[in-house]
Amino acid sequence: xxxxxxxxxxxxxxxxxxxxxxxxxxxxxxxxxxxxxxxxxxxxxxxxxxxxxxxxxxxxxxxxxxxxxxxxxxxxxxxxxxxxxxxxxxxxxxxxxxxxxxxxxxxxxxxxxxxxxxxxxxxxxxxxxxxxxxxxxxxxxxxxxxxxxxxxxxxxxxxxxxxxxxxxxxxxxxxxxxxxxxxxxxxxxxxxxxxxxxxxxxxxxxxxxxxxxxxxxxxxxxxxxxxxxxxxxxxxxxxxxxxxxxxxxxxxxxxxxxxxxxxxxxxxxxxxxxxxxxxxxxxxxxxxxxxxxxxxxxxxx
Ligand SMILES: [Zn+2]
Ligand SMILES: [Zn+2]
Ligand SMILES: [Zn+2]
Numbered sequence: 001x002x003x004x005x006x007x008x009x010x011x012x013x014x015x016x017x018x019x020x021x022x023x024x025x026x027x028x029x030x031x032x033x034x035x036x037x038x039x040x041x042x043x044x045x046x047x048x049x050x051x052x053x054x055x056x057x058x059x060x061x062x063x064x065x066x067x068x069x070x071x072x073x074x075x076x077x078x079x080x081x082x083x084x085x086x087x088x089x090x091x092x093x094x095x096x097x098x099x100x101x102x103x104x105x106x107x108x109x110x111x112x113x114x115x116x117x118x119x120x121x122x123x124x125x126x127x128x129x130x131x132x133x134x135x136x137x138x139x140x141x142x143x144x145x146x147x148x149x150x151x152x153x154x155x156x157x158x159x160x161x162x163x164x165x166x167x168x169x170x171x172x173x174x175x176x177x178x179x180x181x182x183x184x185x186x187x188x189x190x191x192x193x194x195x196x197x198x199x200x201x202x203x204x205x206x207x208x209x210x211x212x213x214x215x216x217x218x219x220x221x222x223x224x225x226x227x228x229x230x231x232x233x234x235x236x237x238x239x240x241x242x243x244x245x246x247x248x249x250x251x252x253x254x255x256x257x258x259x260x261x262x263x264x265x266x267x268x269x270x271x272x273x274x275x276x277x278x279x280x281x282x283x284x285x286x287x288x289x290x291x292x293x294x295x296x297x298x299x300x301x
Contacts, residue, residue, distance in 0.1 A: 002202040003042040003300045004226070007049075007059040009293045010034025011232050011264040012079035014055065024265040031270035031294040035059055036079045037208050037230070037262045043201040044182035046141050048072060050199060050206055056083025062296075067094065070141040072134075072184070073102035074208055075196035076109035084114065088127045097128035101141070103197065104133055136188040136197065142181040187217050192239030200224075203301040205255070208262050211239050213249065224255035225301035228293060230262035243267075251286040259293040270294060 008014075015034040016025030024032055036053035046069040059065075068090060074080055087098040102110070110131075111118050117127045132139075161167055187198035189210030198207035203225040207213070210230060221227065231246040240262065241249065250258035260277075267273050273292050281290050 001300055002204045003298060004201070004204050004206065005040045005063065006228075006259070006261065006293045006295055006297045007038040007040055007063060008035030008053065008055055009261045009263055009295055009297075010036055011262050012036065012077065013264075015263065015265050017265060020265060022265050024267070024269055027269045029270055030296075033295065034263060035295055036082075038080075039206050039228070040065065041201050041204070041206070043184075046070065046143075046182040048141060048182065048184075048201070050074065051080040051208075052083040052087070053079045054082035057086045057089075060086075060089075068098065069143060069182075070099045070101055072197075072199055073100065073106050074198065075191060075194060076102075076106040077209065078113075080209070081106070081110065081113070084110070084129070085117075085127050087129065088125060091128045097130035099132065099141070100129050101132045101134050101139065103135060103195075105195075107131055107133065134186060134197070136186050138183055138185050140181040140183050185220055187213075187220055189213050189217070194239075204299065209240065211237065211241060211245075218252070221253045221255075224253065226257045226259065226299050227253050227255040227288075228259045228261045231260050232262060232264045233266045247280060247284065247286060247290060250288040250290050251284070254287050256289065257299070258288040258290040259297070259299065260290065261293045263292060267292070 014036050015032060035055035035058065038049065038051045038053055038059055040063060041048045041050060047067060049068050049071045051074055052071055090098055116122065117129060185200040187200060187205060187207060189196050189198055189207065190212040191209045192211060196209050198205060200220060203223065205221055205224050205227045207228055208230040229246045229249055230240050231243050232240040234243050236242050246260060268276065270292060277290050
């Protein structure tokens with residue numbers, strides 16, 4: 001069974017937007033309060049986070065998350081990577097680096113944005129990341145256990161002390177992969193001009209921050225129970241699906257359920273938006289049950 005919890009369903013500024021006085025931003029309905037987009041997936045015994053934006057800390061606390069086996073990054077925009085410094089809490093508890101899966105281009109941005117996390121001589125308490133490079137080919141998240149304890153060595157950085165007493169730098173830590181794992185299928189998408197990744201976990205696919213889905217990817221989306229699609233506006237947008245594009249895609253993909261995410265205050269309040277989507281789907285004969293996702297929503301297949 002796959003379980004996906006929406007930790008955030010908001011656009012890059014979140015909802016409410018700072019200082020905005022519109023009816024959506026002022027709504028008292030909890031379903032109109034949206035953290036930056038992120039999802040927690042429990043799949044084949046692994047707990048996997050997709051994206052760690054600026055609301056990462058609040059999201060982990062809100063859902064009492066105590067362990068992550070992997071953090072997958074869809075792309076390098078700050079609303080999807082801005083919370084990565086806060087993996088330090090998991091570093092301390094797990095006594096190991098956080099396992100991060102991303103494309104080479106995303107890693108290059110992380111090296112610029114978080115130079116201190118990649119420095120040769122890190123200061124005490126800098127986040128520990130173990131980066132796995134992925135592309136559009138399927139990959140496996142395995143349980144990676146470091147064979148030693150994480151130790152700070154003055155003025156040099158973090159090291160793992162091995163059973164024989166020797167020290168291995170955390171960037172080169174020896175890890176042991178367990179036999180079990182979760183196989184994940186990346187979905188290639190285009191976000192404006194930028195290649196990004198979505199992910200399929202069993203019969204649930206999580207797609208965000210795309211404005212185009214290449215023909216080659218549709219075969220990876222057959223037979224889905226649930227799919228998420230991003231939309232920020234009724235109007236065409238340079239880097240996200242418009243609502244019309246998202247509805248047309250939901251029909252073509254044909255998952256039993258389509259959940260809209262990365263939502264902005266351009267759409268009405270949750271209850272009104274649900275009603276509007278029902279009507280649009282009926283009018284257009286769409287072969288999927290399309291609803292807006294909301295923070296805290298859990299879906300399973
Ligand atoms: Zn985004
Ligand atoms: Zn607003
Ligand atoms: Zn983006």
